[in-house]
Amino acid sequence: EIVLTQSPGTLSLSPGERATLSCRASQTIDSKYLAWYQQKPGQAPRLLIYGTNRRAIGIPDRFSGSGSGTDFTLTISRLEPEDFAIYYCQQYGNGNSPRYSFGQGTNVEIK
Amino acid sequence: EVQLVESGGGLVKPGESLRLSCAASGFTFSTYSMAWVRQAPGRGLEWVSSIDSRGDRIYYADSVRGRFSFSRDNAKNSLYLQMKSLRAEDTALYHCVRLLNGYYEYWGQGALVTVSS
Numbered sequence: 001e002i003v004l005t006q007s008p009g010t011l012s013l014s015p016g017e018r019a020t021l022s023c024r025a026s027q028t029i030d031s032k033y034l035a036w037y038q039q040k041p042g043q044a045p046r047l048l049i050y051g052t053n054r055r056a057i058g059i060p061d062r063f064s065g066s067g068s069g070t071d072f073t074l075t076i077s078r079l080e081p082e083d084f085a086i087y088y089c090q091q092y093g094n095g096n097s098p099r100y101s102f103g104q105g106t107n108v109e110i111k
Numbered sequence: 112e113v114q115l116v117e118s119g120g121g122l123v124k125p126g127e128s129l130r131l132s133c134a135a136s137g138f139t140f141s142t143y144s145m146a147w148v149r150q151a152p153g154r155g156l157e158w159v160s161s162i163d164s165r166g167d168r169i170y171y172a173d174s175v176r177g178r179f180s181f182s183r184d185n186a187k188n189s190l191y192l193q194m195k196s197l198r199a200e201d202t203a204l205y206h207c208v209r210l211l212n213g214y215y216e217y218w219g220q221g222a223l224v225t226v227s228s
Contacts, residue, residue, distance in 0.1 A: 035214035037156075044206055044218035045156065056216075088156055092213025098170050100146075100158035100213070 002026055004089055006103035012111040019076040021106045023089035028069050033092035036065055036074045039105075040085045048087075049074060076108075084110050113137040113217045115207045120222030127197055131222050133190040133207030141165075141185040144210040147192050149203035150221070157203075160192065161210060175201075197226045 003026040013019055023034070031052040037045040047056040049065035052072060062077040076083055086105045093099040119131040131147075146161040160171045160181040169181050180193040190207055204221035 033213045037215070044220050045215070046218070047214060047216055050212070050214045090156075090214065098161060098213075100161070102156040102158070104155050 001099060002029060002091055002093060002101055004091060004101055004103035006087075006089060006106045008106060009104075010107045010109060012109050013079055014111045015079050015081055017079050019074075019079055019083070019108055021074040021076075021087055021089075021108070023067075023072040023074070023103050025070045025072070025091060029091045029093070031068050031072075034065075034067070034072050035090045035092075037088045037090065038083075038085050039088065045088065079108070081110075084108055113209065115209065115217060115219030117205065117207050117219045117222035120205065120224050122225045122227065123197055124228050125198055125226055127226075128193070128195045129197060129224060131192040131194070131205055131207075131224070133192075133219060135188045135190070135207075135209075138209070140188040145183065145190055146208045146210050146215065147181065147190075147205055148208050148215060148218075149201075149205045149224075151200075151203040154203075159205070162190070194224070197224070199226050202226045 005024045007022045034052045036049040038048050039045040048059050053065045064075045066073050086107050088105045089103040114136045116134045144163050147159040149157050149159050162169045162181050166183045178196045182191045202225050204223050206221045207219040208215040209217040
């Protein structure tokens with residue numbers, strides 16, 4: 001089973017700053033199957049990025065994804081007040097028995 | 112507008128059973144794979160089970176295999192998660208999710224399942 005490790009656990013930043021979130025996989029994964037989600041308190045997660053760097057419908061361009069192999073990054077170029085939330089990475093392994101795993105999350109909080 | 116509405120959550124004792132339902136609307140339900148993802152209180156996300164568009168292929172996380180059963184009724188645009196032999200560690204908010212190419216495209220708000228004596 002592929003384990004995703006996100007860092008840092010908590011990121012304390014001010015509005016307008018740049019946020020860089022890391023997701024490291026325990027083995028190489030297909031970049032087509034790496035996604036990022038945003039979750040705000042009391043809400044369901046929302047898809048932000050799929051296929052490593054493709055923005056989902058309605059996601060502003062200040063959100064971008066990059067990476068390959070085992071190292072992936074979500075970047076928020078300039079934090080808006082509504083961006084303070086928990087972010088999860090997720091991968092999909094399409095073997096004989098599909099497996100989906102999530103990272104443990106990065107909490108982006110207001111400094 | 113895609114809508115996924117879960118129901119059937121509640122408080123049960125360890126060892127008891129519960130059945131969750133998910134009503135889908137706003138898209139051609141019969142053409143999409145679907146999944147359940149759960150989130151324990153204050154914890155992260157965990158994939159529970161997934162089903163292909165016709166209900167022919169169903170997969171389960173190791174933590175629920177043999178206890179949970181996932182099914183769908185394309186005529187009713189509905190999903191069902193039958194949960195048996197529930198344990199305290201199954202306590203979570205269960206989200207119904209639309210799948211696309213391995214990622215979770217749309218999420219329901221969830222149904223809360225609490226397993227406690």
